[in-house]
Amino acid sequence: MTRQRLLIAALLVIAIGVFFISGAHQWFTLETLKAYQSNFQAAFEQHPWRVAGIFFAVYVAMTALSLPGATLLTLLGGALFGLGWGLLIISFASAMGATLAFLLSRFLFRQPIEKRFPRQFEAVNRGVEREGAFYLFMLRLVPVFPFFMINLVMGLTRIKTVTYYWVSQLAMLPGTAVYVNAGGQLGELESLGGIVSPVLLASFALLAVFPWIARRIVLLVQKRKAYQGFTRPHRFDYDIVVIGGGSAGLVTSYIASAVNANVALVEKHKMGGDCLNTGCVPSKALIRAARAAHDIRNAPRFGVTAGEPTIDFAQVMGHVHQAISDIEPHDSVERYQSLGVEVYQEHATLLSPWEIRVGDKTLTTRHVVLATGARPRIPPLPGIEGAPVLTSENLWSLSKLPGRLVVLGGGAIGCELSQSFARLGSQVTLVEGVAQLLGREDAEVGELVERTLTQEGVTVMTDAKALEVLNDEAGYQLVVEHHGERRQLAFDYLLVSAGRQANVEGLGLEALGITTTQAGSLELNERLQTRLPNIWACGDVAGPYQLTHAAAHQAWHAAVNALFGELKSFAVDYRFMPAVTYVQPEVARVGLNEKEATAKGIAFEVTHYAMSESDRAIAEGATEGFIKVLTLPGKDKILGATIVAENAGEWLGEFTIAMKHGLGLNKLLGTIHPYPTLGEAAKATAGVWKNAHKRERVLALLKRYFHWRRGGINRWF
Numbered sequence: 001m002t003r004q005r006l007l008i009a010a011l012l013v014i015a016i017g018v019f020f021i022s023g024a025h026q027w028f029t030l031e032t033l034k035a036y037q038s039n040f041q042a043a044f045e046q047h048p049w050r051v052a053g054i055f056f057a058v059y060v061a062m063t064a065l066s067l068p069g070a071t072l073l074t075l076l077g078g079a080l081f082g083l084g085w086g087l088l089i090i091s092f093a094s095a096m097g098a099t100l101a102f103l104l105s106r107f108l109f110r111q112p113i114e115k116r117f118p119r120q121f122e123a124v125n126r127g128v129e130r131e132g133a134f135y136l137f138m139l140r141l142v143p144v145f146p147f148f149m150i151n152l153v154m155g156l157t158r159i160k161t162v163t164y165y166w167v168s169q170l171a172m173l174p175g176t177a178v179y180v181n182a183g184g185q186l187g188e189l190e191s192l193g194g195i196v197s198p199v200l201l202a203s204f205a206l207l208a209v210f211p212w213i214a215r216r217i218v219l220l221v222q223k224r225k226a227y228q229g230f231t232r233p234h235r236f237d238y239d240i241v242v243i244g245g246g247s248a249g250l251v252t253s254y255i256a257s258a259v260n261a262n263v264a265l266v267e268k269h270k271m272g273g274d275c276l277n278t279g280c281v282p283s284k285a286l287i288r289a290a291r292a293a294h295d296i297r298n299a300p301r302f303g304v305t306a307g308e309p310t311i312d313f314a315q316v317m318g319h320v321h322q323a324i325s326d327i328e329p330h331d332s333v334e335r336y337q338s339l340g341v342e343v344y345q346e347h348a349t350l351l352s353p354w355e356i357r358v359g360d361k362t363l364t365t366r367h368v369v370l371a372t373g374a375r376p377r378i379p380p381l382p383g384i385e386g387a388p389v390l391t392s393e394n395l396w397s398l399s400k401l402p403g404r405l406v407v408l409g410g411g412a413i414g415c416e417l418s419q420s421f422a423r424l425g426s427q428v429t430l431v432e433g434v435a436q437l438l439g440r441e442d443a444e445v446g447e448l449v450e451r452t453l454t455q456e457g458v459t460v461m462t463d464a465k466a467l468e469v470l471n472d473e474a475g476y477q478l479v480v481e482h483h484g485e486r487r488q489l490a491f492d493y494l495l496v497s498a499g500r501q502a503n504v505e506g507l508g509l510e511a512l513g514i515t516t517t518q519a520g521s522l523e524l525n526e527r528l529q530t531r532l533p534n535i536w537a538c539g540d541v542a543g544p545y546q547l548t549h550a551a552a553h554q555a556w557h558a559a560v561n562a563l564f565g566e567l568k569s570f571a572v573d574y575r576f577m578p579a580v581t582y583v584q585p586e587v588a589r590v591g592l593n594e595k596e597a598t599a600k601g602i603a604f605e606v607t608h609y610a611m612s613e614s615d616r617a618i619a620e621g622a623t624e625g626f627i628k629v630l631t632l633p634g635k636d637k638i639l640g641a642t643i644v645a646e647n648a649g650e651w652l653g654e655f656t657i658a659m660k661h662g663l664g665l666n667k668l669l670g671t672i673h674p675y676p677t678l679g680e681a682a683k684a685t686a687g688v689w690k691n692a693h694k695r696e697r698v699l700a701l702l703k704r705y706f707h708w709r710r711g712g713i714n715r716w717f
Contacts, residue, residue, distance in 0.1 A: 005108055012104070015065060041079070052081070056093050063097025064104065066148040070094070071179060078180035086180040087173075094176060095169035098151050102164055105155025113156055115603040116632065118639070122575075125158045132159040133167050140171030147172070226513075226532055230352045233364045238262045240562055241356055241365040243348045243507070246273020247548045248539025249371035250331055251555035257340045261563055264365070265341050266348040266358055272331035273373050274540075275548045276324060278393045283416060285323035287582055289316045290420035294456075294584070301621060311425050313401040320396060350508040353532045367534045367562040370522065371555070372507065374500040374540035379408070383469035387476055390495040402426050402493040406478050408466055409497035410437040412581040415449055417495060419583050422458045429459040429489050431480055436462055438581060441642070442593045442628070448644055449583055452624065469494065502541040519543055526571040528558045536562050550577060576660045580649035585611075585625040588648035590656045591640025592630055604630045604639055607665070607692065609685040611645045616676035622646035627685045629655070629665065636664030636689060651679035665689045 044051040059073050074094075077086040128135075136159070139150050154164060240256045242249045245267030256263040270277050296309040329335060333343045346359035356363045376391035378384065390398070392413060403426065407418045410432030422428040430437075430453065436446030437453075437460070450460050464482040471477075477488040502521045514530045515523040521543030528536050538554035540546045554572055561569040581587040597604045612623040625645035631638055641655035658668060669686035673679060 008104070009108055012065065016067065044081075052085075052089060056089055059090065059093035060097040060100065063094055063148075063151075064100035066101055066151065070097075070147075074176060074179040083177070083181055087177055090180060091169065091173060091176055094147075094172055095165055098147065098168050098172075099161065099165045101148065101151035102155045103161065105152045109152075110156050118600075118602045118632075128157045128159050132157065133163050136164065136167045137171045140168055140175075223533055227353060230354075233354055236354065236364045236366050238264045238342075238363060238365040240264075240367045240369055240559070241266065241348075241363055242369045242371055243356070244273065244371035244373055244503075244539065244541070245269075245271045245331070245343075246371060246373045246539060246551070247275045248373075248542075248551035248555045248558075249273070249369070250336070251552045252369050252371060252538060252559045253336060253341045254339065255556060255559040256563060257336075259563065260340075263341045264344060264358075264363060265336060266344045266346060266356070268345065268347045271333055271336075271343075272328065274392070276327060276331055278396060280548055281324055281327055282320045282396050283392070283413070284582060285320040286316070287416060287420050289319055290423035291584060293425075294423045298621075311401065313424065314399055316424065317396070317398065348507065350512055350535075353512060353534055367536065369555075369558050369562060370507070370530075370535065370537040370541055371539045371551075371558075372503040372541045374502045374546060376496060377499045377501045378496055379466065379498050381466055381468055383471065384494075387469045387471065388491075388493045390493050392497070395495065402491075404490055404492045405429070405495055406431060406489050406491040406493075407495045407497060408478070409499070410434075410439070410460075410462065411497060411499070412438065412579075414495075414497035415453065415581060415583050417497065418458050419453055419456060421495075422453070422456050428457070429461065429491075431464045431466060431478065431489070432460075432462045433465055434463065438587060440595070441587065441589065442595050444626075445587055445593075445642060445644055448585075448625070449581075449587065452583065452585070500540065500546055502543070504541060517543065527561050527565070527569050528554060528572060529561070534562070545574070545577060545579075547577070547579060550574075553577075576656055578649075578652050578656050580652065582649070585622065585645050586643075586648040588643045588645075588652040589641065590652060591638065591659055593628075593640055593642050594630065597630055597639060602639065603633050605633050606630060607685055607689040609681060609688050611678075611681060613684065614676075614678060614681045616678050616680065617646065619676065620646060620678075622678075627681055629685055629689070631665065631689065634693070636666045636686075636693075637662075638664060645681065646678060651682065654679065654682050 040051075055073070055077060059070065059077070061067075062073060063070050074090050077090045081089060136150070136154060140147070239261040240252070241264045242252050242256075243266050245265055249265060249267070250272070253263050253265045267273075273279075275281065293309045293311060296306045299306050333345070336343055344358045344361075344363075349357045350368065351357055351362065353368070354364055354366070356365065356368065376393060378389065378391070390402075395417075401424055402421065405421050405426045405428050407414050407421075407428060407430045410430055414430060414432070415437055418428050418430045432439075436443055437449050438446050450462070453460055461480065461482050464480045467479045467481055467486075469476060469478055470488065475490055476492075476494070477490050478494060479486065479488050481487075502516070502519075504516055504520070504522065509522075512532060512535070514532065514535065517523055522530060522537045522541055524530060524537055524542055528538055528542060530537060536558040538558040539551035542554055557570055557572050576590060578588065578590040580589075592600075592602065592604070594604070594606065607629045609627040610623075611617045611625040611627070614623070617623045617625075622645070625643070625648070627645070628642045629638060630640045638655060638659050641652070641659075643652055643655075654668070657663070665686040668683055669690055671683065673683045
């Protein structure tokens with residue numbers, strides 16, 4: 001492909017060079033056309049089809065090669081063929097030539113430029129997919145924009161060729177008609193400036209505004225169609241009603257109340273949602289307790305002997321519930337009422353786009369934000385009904401440590417809880433259906449986590465398919481197929497961590513025509529809008545991430561877009577979304593890893609730094625792990641960073657900030673980091689990259705320079 005590009009590029013350069021060297025460009029002046037107008041006219045009268053065909057071919061070639069002279073050819077076409085035939089011939093010739101120029105640009109430049117700026121073009125192509133035809137139409141309408149530049153630039157995008165052709169054909173008609181018509185008075189023209197006067201340019205600019213007006217009309221029609229059958233109230237109780245009091249709903253309510261909007265928050269269960277009550281907070285409290293037991297067991301490596309720890313599981317769970325209790329006031333009804341949010345602890349059902357049944361009341365609102373979260377997904381295994389199944393929801397009611405625990409699912413939750421319960425003394429078996437733990441991460445990450453869990457006593461079974469649950473005199477067993485062999489895993493509890501499903505039932509969404517994706521989350525646009533423009537969603541129910549900080553990020557967009565969307569709205573940007581798995585060592589990542597970059601066809605190079613090189617990690621006895629940074633080939637621009645290390649989540653933010661604000665590894669290397677810290681490894685990783693990109697030619701010159709300075713020149717100084 002590279003050879004073909006070079007060959008075609010060479011042919012293009014030769015063709016353009018011949019055009020100018022031969023003096024052909026001198027023919028394309030207004031004076032030349034006026035001087036030879038009678039000759040052209042005579043040739044056309046003798047051989048009309050031949051002249052028309054040659055004219056068509058020359059016009060296509062000139063436009064395809066982006067050569068100057070298309071404007072003058074348009075004038076000549078008007079003079080030769082008249083307005084009707086001239087407009088027909090030139091319209092098709094210009095559209096075909098523009099499309100050929102577009103295709104040449106795409107073939108020669110798109111792939112290398114996309115590889116050089118992958119993230120920028122990903123955003124551009126998302127916009128082109130949504131609005132490409134619309135913006136191309138407007139650019140074509142206004143002659144101020146050089147058409148050859150439009151061809152070259154649009155060729156770098158992923159707009160469809162057919163779309164590019166028909167939009168160009170249609171949008172260039174008004175401008176072409178002006179020039180063809182002017183060609184009828186070719187002999188009277190004194191300059192090209194006389195064709196496109198300021199008044200005519202202003203007319204075209206006004207013409208370009210019409211698509212915006214048309215678009216607003218179309219949106220209005222679509223809006224009326226979406227609301228067909230519903231009666232809009234004359235007045236509203238609230239600006240926003242938020243359904244769901246988890247992370248997403250709380251942040252939405254907070255933001256709306258902060259700008260003095262009238263806000264209601266409806267939560268039928270506990271305020272704080274999963275994060276506070278069954279997710280982030282209790283799991284991290286449990287992880288900390290389990291880590292304390294692990295530290296005691298490993299104290300002898302530091303010369304401290306404490307013996308085998310005694311685990312009081314009831315007190316462990318007491319610590320967990322105390323953590324929830326201490327954080328609970330942050331998310332309480334009282335706090336949000338003090339902020340001006342009216343809180344209803346009832347079930348909510350949408351009666352219309354603006355009406356919500358809450359208990360025995362009907363609330364009216366300009367906007368609705370759905371933040372109903374998600375719940376654990378229970379796989380439909382035969383025999384699982386009635387079995388002692390734990391999920392992230394009911395796990396926290398345990399008062400006795402499970403003796404035999406089988407964990408189904410090797411994602412973040414499964415790995416975290418497997419390690420924690422093994423450290424607390426449970427006999428844990430972790431079953432994962434694919435070939436590695438943490439399947440979204442690179443293979444070496446999954447291998448390290450599996451090795452760590454195995455060393456701590458967890459039996460890890462990857463590539464194992466769960467078949468059914470049995471219950472006989474021997475107790476409960478999970479039947480799995482592992483490497484072609486059928487095995488029965490006895491358990492006291494089966495902890496299911498096989499994903500989560502959005503809470504969309506019982507809200508009245510079906511009657512409003514609000515649909516869901518194949519993943520079960522709500523169908524939304526990039527601004528978190530449902531098919532009904534005043535109903536929005538954020539958090540787990542919106543997807544694609546099920547992370548508390550992702551929910552908060554979406555909540556800002558949902559609140560701002562709902563309240564101020566008529567003036568300005570914002571698409572959600574997920575490019576710099578960090579995520580952490582809280583095993584020990586932690587797995588933290590932002591941006592792309594090798595697996596994702598390869599799948600997307602993005603060129604990259606990898607810089608690897610082993611934590612065994614970190615002085616602080618050595619002092620802490622925490623040398624397991626690494627940092628892996630993906631950059632553009634030969635550049636320090638960061639595409640993604642994966643950290644597997646002690647407390648990795650605490651210092652992932654440095655890479656997240658760098659990516660968000662376009663700071664490369666050179667900037668990290670030039671930043672002073674405190675010594676000795678684990679975070680200093682970020683700078684060390686940048687140093688590894690810098691060392692791999694040394695300019696050998698410059699170093700060779702410096703070597704000669706210093707050799708020279710050590711020689712005879714020293715006698716003069």
